[in-house]
Amino acid sequence: MSENNPFPNEKNTGHIWDETLRELQNDPPGWWRIGFHASWIFCIAYFVLYPSIPSLDGYTKGTLGWTAVSEYKEDLAAIDEVRSKWEKQINDPNMTAAMIIADDELRNYTVRSAKVIFGDFCSACHGSGGAGISSLSADQSGYPVLADDDWLYGGTVEQIQTTLTNGRRGIMPNYGARLTTEETADLAQHIVALSEGSEHEAGKAVFMDPTKGGCFACHGMDAKGIAALGSANLTDAIWRFDVKGGDQRLASVTHTIVHGVNSELIDPASRNAVMPAFGPLGKDLPTGTLKKLAVYVHQLGGGK
Template sequence: MSDFVNGFWGYFISVVAVGGVVWCVWLLYTQRRWLSTKPVNGQVEDTGHVWDGDLTELNNPVPSWWTWMYLLACVFALGYLFFMPGLGEYKGSLGYSSAEEVARNQAKLAEAVRPIYARFETMTVPQIAADPGAREIGQRLFLNTCAQCHGSDAKGGPSFPNLADGDWLHGGSPEAIMQTITQGRVGVMPPWKGVIDPKTAGDIAQYVRSLSGLTADPVRVFRGKREFANYCVACHGVDGKGNQSLGAPNLTDEVWLYGSSEATIVQTILEGRQNRMPAHEDVLTPDQIKILTAWVWGLSNKPDAKPQATEKTAAR
């Protein structure tokens, strides 16, 4: 509640919160005479509304217990806003923060599960990838944390990389994978609309398709190669094999993140692409990241020991 990027919203929330309580109290005050009026001789005022022929709507006064309950609720609301964060940027006199509570709970959880990961502390990533128990833990971490984007089989989908094919945008070493999981990645293919016209983009797409051995028009490939050299080599290289330090894809390996059709490639060239792999350093502990790194690395590398058959099936 207190983490607004603009001070206006802090004041806006404060006015709404306090104004609502004040309005409730004002309403009770202005209606106090009616609230305290008791029926004379047990006769209750008739509103004149009759339903279904014999169901009369009466105007009974509100019970005093309800009035006091209403007032106590208002007092409770004001007390809550004083002690707890609820008035815009005001953090409350108790200094409570849900983010700090989450951090404390995460620290307790990390301490509780530390014994489970203790035996893997001195092991390398390939050694962990060869351990059946570690692979089971890694797979569960993957299913809980990564499968939403990369799929339960880790083979990804449109705009989400396949983690089991040995093709890497930023490198497939244990260190690179661990950095990706820990700090995240941001991949940007700049849009060339306004610089490259659709016809030229189509020629480049034909050349790119030819790099992977796909069917392409030789004449357009010739033109596209020249334009590729003008616009694309800075990131993808003269040979089209990409640059892992930039996250620029290899265009010659028959692996496509969005698709290999000319229309899709033209769309990528003209409109650009932007992908983000979120950082998990605040979600997973360092021990969990190491185990998860080993599991992902083991999908496309042969660990020191032969995986169990059931785990092979689960990783497909």
């Protein structure tokens, strides 16, 4: 590095390498200087206007008094104001779920509003679209489909709201100790045959015999179920405890017959099929929210 500066009239640091290689001291471009000064001016202005500098007892509040929380509350209030027109109608004690369905505008709002509520409280068991969750094996219970037209306790919007409010806990006795292995197999084959439009004579005899299965008492003489009891329709192809058909289906039906449903105090292998209450006895959701959920479930496609 040369100690002599052969370019005395040039702005450079005086550090010269290989006779001409040098470091210049040109002023920054004008746009850069403007940006630099604008940046620190902006920072000072921001610190003055907005919350910014932490302190031992909190932070500087800023002269505008703005906070993200206050902005959120203002936005929420604006949304609530828009919604209030429909929410007031839904929360009216005289407004029923059936009346909501009859009003196109109110129904559309309710369905959109309830989709979020359904996601929070219902989708974990019934799936995001009400498609249910199938059993992975014959001894598992799974969760029912809400998008079909098969309803244990009735599919009107009023009945759906009652189910949501009070929950459901149907009971099917376990027949493992009452029936022989052969009778159990015959009954299972008959139930599967019913769903296919036929019958199994030996199994039908067990089904109709009050000293044996006596299944007709709950499922009806026609095996179509009784909504007041929450008993299943055995003649359709919709299964509350289904796996994938074939031998698995027969095994699943057999398990239900042998161990029952919600009879765990007697048989630990009994199926668990409990719908929790979302009304005063359970989650205690507001009545308006229960109406919304009832309308939403009804509109999934299977409501009556």
